[in-house]
Amino acid sequence: MVKIGNIELPDYPLFLAPMEDVTDPSFRYICKQYGVDMVYTEFVASEALIRDVKKTLKKMQVANHERPVGIQLYGHNIDAMAESAKIATEAKPDLIDINYGCPVKKIANRGAGAGMLRDIPKMIKMTEAIVKATHLPVTVKTRLGWDDDSIVIEKLAEQLQDTGIKALTIHGRTRNQLYRGTANWEIIGRVKNNPRIHIPIIGNGDIDSPQKAKEAFDKYGVDGVMIGRATYGRPYIFKEIRHFLDKGEEMPPLSLKEKVELAKNHFKKSVEYKGVPRGVYEMRRHLVSYFKGIPHFKEMRMKLVTTDETEKVLELIDSIYEQFG
């Protein structure tokens, strides 16, 4: 068992990475169906939260069926972050995660997200303030450092642990790498194997197969593995990994019929949570990715991304099985 504060996770826990515009309630619901152990909301801007922006509050809505679930916050102002941690606590997530990893210019250059890697004393103060502001476990997600000349994570992990956080997720890239190159798991492994570190270390970056997930656990010793981009069109990767970890062999691939059911379920949840037409529009790229690689799919693809009516889209998805099955 892996414990994050009072949250109990199974051995070898699998985490869905927080991703803006991706890990909304419908996607989290679907990943949960395929056995993900812990999910997070998309990141929530502390300043917007304090101003009570409706959309921001909506982003914090969590449901019982998805527990344990974390709300992720970002911002550059310590007081605003502490205040938003209090507001987020009222939304009753299981933990609060702080984003010190977002590399996007308009966020990082203002000192939020990965920008905090350029001011470690402030990062530590902010983390302390947030830990104080909530009774919930606080966790941090960050990168190795700002750039290749400032890989700070090994010492930083100890400093963050000392603030009272209950777990640390490390994306094995620097801010300047953005999403380029490959994640450096050697460094993640070094943090995990530092005898002073006793909080769970969750490794993140480039895990896109059951084999890579197993290697992360076996070779680098991490307590948990977090997966982001590989879940696009493949939320069942969590089931594939669990199967591989438990049985030592690959799960049979999903049949087209199963993919059709998955796409329909996801679509229905999206409409349920977001209504029409937003729930329909925002599903289009997911639908396309579920059926990627089917030969002669062009015409169907076009219909999937242009049909507006809920019932018609559901019929269309069913017809994929009839036409291509």
Ligand SMILES: Cc1cc2nc3c(=O)[nH]c(=O)nc-3n(C[C@H](O)[C@H](O)[C@H](O)COP(=O)(O)O)c2cc1C
């Ligand atoms: C579209 C997109 C949105 C993201 N949004 C967030 C976010 O809101 N919060 C966060 O901590 N990381 C965010 N990330 C980073 C991911 O959580 C993850 O750290 C990164 O994609 C590396 O993992 P992967 O190689 O498994 O995708 C985002 C990544 C992508 C591709």
